[in-house]
Amino acid sequence: xxxxxxxSKNFDTNESPSKKKATDKESTSDIDNNLxxxxxxxxxxxxxxxxxxxxxxxxxxxxxxxxxxxxxxxLRFDPTFIFPAHIGCIKAVAVGSRYLASGxxxxxxxxxxxxxRKEIGSLLQHDGSITTIQFYNKTHMISGSEDGTLCIWRxxxxxxxxxxxxxxxxxxxxxxxxxxxxxxxxxSDKTVRLWNLLTGRKAAANKLGRGEMVIWNPxxxxxxxxxxxxxxxxxxxxxxxxQKFQLKNSRYLCMRYFAHDALGxxxxxxxxxxxxxxxxxxxxxxxATYMGHKSRIKDISIICSIPPTYSTPFSLLTSISSDGxxxxxxxxxxxxxxxxxxxVIINTPxxxxxxxxxxxxxxLSQAFND
Numbered sequence: 001x002x003x004x005x006x007x008s009k010n011f012d013t014n015e016s017p018s019k020k021k022a023t024d025k026e027s028t029s030d031i032d033n034n035l036x037x038x039x040x041x042x043x044x045x046x047x048x049x050x051x052x053x054x055x056x057x058x059x060x061x062x063x064x065x066x067x068x069x070x071x072x073x074x075l076r077f078d079p080t081f082i083f084p085a086h087i088g089c090i091k092a093v094a095v096g097s098r099y100l101a102s103g104x105x106x107x108x109x110x111x112x113x114x115x116x117r118k119e120i121g122s123l124l125q126h127d128g129s130i131t132t133i134q135f136y137n138k139t140h141m142i143s144g145s146e147d148g149t150l151c152i153w154r155x156x157x158x159x160x161x162x163x164x165x166x167x168x169x170x171x172x173x174x175x176x177x178x179x180x181x182x183x184x185x186x187x188s189d190k191t192v193r194l195w196n197l198l199t200g201r202k203a204a205a206n207k208l209g210r211g212e213m214v215i216w217n218p219x220x221x222x223x224x225x226x227x228x229x230x231x232x233x234x235x236x237x238x239x240x241x242x243q244k245f246q247l248k249n250s251r252y253l254c255m256r257y258f259a260h261d262a263l264g265x266x267x268x269x270x271x272x273x274x275x276x277x278x279x280x281x282x283x284x285x286x287x288a289t290y291m292g293h294k295s296r297i298k299d300i301s302i303i304c305s306i307p308p309t310y311s312t313p314f315s316l317l318t319s320i321s322s323d324g325x326x327x328x329x330x331x332x333x334x335x336x337x338x339x340x341x342x343x344v345i346i347n348t349p350x351x352x353x354x355x356x357x358x359x360x361x362x363x364l365s366q367a368f369n370d
Contacts, residue, residue, distance in 0.1 A: 050367040052303050053080070053114065054328075055100060056320055057090030058357040063102055066353060067367065068305075068316075068328065075328060075351040081117065085110055088129070092143075095365040096135025099155060101143075103130025109143055111158065115368040125151050125160050128170070136176045142183060142197075144171030150185060152197065162200035166193055173213040178220040186211030186225060206239070218259040222281075224267060226252050231269065233281060243281055247271060254299045258315070258331070263287070268317065270297025276319050276329075288344045292352070295323035302331070303364040316350070320359040327352050 052068045054077075063085035067078040088105030095101075100112040109123040109130055128146030135141045140161075141153040150164035150171060169188035176183045182203065183195045192211055194204040213226040221236050228251050233243035245252075250273035258266045258278075265281040276290035276297055298320050306313040315331040327349035 050078075051305055052316070052367055053095075053365045054318055054326060054353075055093050055095065055363045055365065056326060056355065056359050057085075057093045057102055057104075057361045058324075058355065058359050059089045060084075060357050061086045061088060061090060061104070062355075062357055063090060063093070064355055064357075066326070068351070077326070077351060077353040090360055091129060091131055092133045093361045093363040094133040094135050094141070095363045096141060096155065097138040098368065099135070099141075100363070100365070101133050101135070101141060103133050103143060105129040107145070109133065114365055121158065123151075123153065123158060123160075125163070131171055132173050134174060134176055136180050140180075142174055142176060144174045144185060146170040148187065148189075150174055150183075150195070152200065162197075164195055164200060164202070166202045166205065167191065172211060173215075175215045175223070177216050178218065184214045184216070184223055186214045192225060213255060215255060215257055217257045217265050217281075219265075222265070224255060224257070226255055226269075228252070231255060231267070233267075243284055245269070245279055245284070247273070249273070250275075253297055256300050256302055258302055268300060268302070270300045270319055272296040274321065276300060276317070278331075286343050288346065290317075290319065290327075290329055290346050290349075292327050292329075292347055292349045293319065293321040293323075293325060295321040295325070298322050298359055299362045301362045301364045303366070318362055318364060320362045322358050324355040324357045324359055325352060326355065326359070326362070 049070050050067045051070055054066045056064045061084045065081040067080050069076045069078055085102055086104035086106050090102055090104050092103040098113055098115045100114050102110045107126055111121045113120050126145035126147055130145055132144040139155055141155060142150055144150050148167040151160050152162040154161050167187040167189050172186050174183055174185040181198055183197055186192050190208055191205050192208045193202055196203045209227045211225050211227055216223045222233055224231055224233050230246045231252055232241050235242050250271045252269050252271050254270040256268045258268055260266050263280055267279045267281050269277050274293045277286050278288040280287050300319045302315060302317050304313050305316045317329045317331050319327050328351045329349050
């Protein structure tokens with residue numbers, strides 16, 4: 001018997017009912033101490049200020065929203081929402097402007113308005129677990145699934161503009177080029193595919209090993225593919241490998257690019273050995289190691305922190321582990337003051353929060369202060 005297509009309920013879209021839409025529901029401990037003191041000395045805040053929002057998903061179906069607040073002058077976490085968002089494990093979360101999207105093994109993408117703090121609907125196009133979600137600016141979102149498809153959504157009305165077909169297995173990861181014109185995806189079918197987002201068609205496909213994650217660098221002239229114990233960096237122009245990072249006794253689980261003013265592209269990774277590493281992509285050196293977790297690193301994310309009374313913005317790294325712990329680390333002070341050190345080891349985060357859940361994914365958003 002063919003699978004019955006599910007439809008949305010109770011969502012006033014003012015559009016044709018035949019269209020897919022969202023449903024309506026509204027090196028040492030000294031370095032650790034120096035880093036913390038450097039940041040805190042620069043913060044002169046007389047009262048608690050909400051600066052950013054951490055959103056994490058879990059195996060237990062719970063979605064957490066936790067405010068990062070600067071208070072006289074420490075970083076403090078204040079939970080703002082904790083609720084069971086899905087009927088299956090949450091596999092992906094993403095933030096685009098005021099919108100939050102979460103994807104689950106229940107095959108549904110839930111949508112929320114962060115500013116209004118309410119659910120605004122569900123997207124039901126996929127016929128498999130949601131594995132990856134990414135926003136592009138305020139206007140579009142792309143999602144991938146175990147059904148092998150990618151969907152391009154318009155955030156204005158949550159219309160599914162294109163369905164990209166071609167993968168023969170689960171889509172593991174997708175990333176949109178900084179130009180917004182193309183995207184890369186990797187799949188369990190052991191291919192990496194380049195998509196033309198303007199036409200909604202495949203532009204190229206290459207055989208690969210076990211591609212688990214793909215990301216573009218900030219300038220879009222290189223991309224990185226994570227394959228278990230190694231990560232390869234490719235040149236966009238000719239597709240040649242320009243750098244490679246390897247672990248002998250562990251596996252990489254996540255990665256993010258960070259553009260540093262002095263050092264250029266940095267690749268930040270999380271792995272099964274409970275460690276976050278920062279690599280200089282140009283020379284291949286590991287320049288910093290974060291050792292504060294007691295379980296494997298499931299995901300990482302980066303945000304620029306700008307408290308109202310702080311003169312210069314700085315970058316914060318958020319890492320989550322499978323034992324439920326969220327750690328937030330400072331980035332800029334390490335590299336500006338210790339870049340001559342081959343590998344700075346940091347053991348103490350700026351702040352920690354224990355959700356007591358098995359965390360799977362994280363996304364960060366600037367706070368919406370009235």
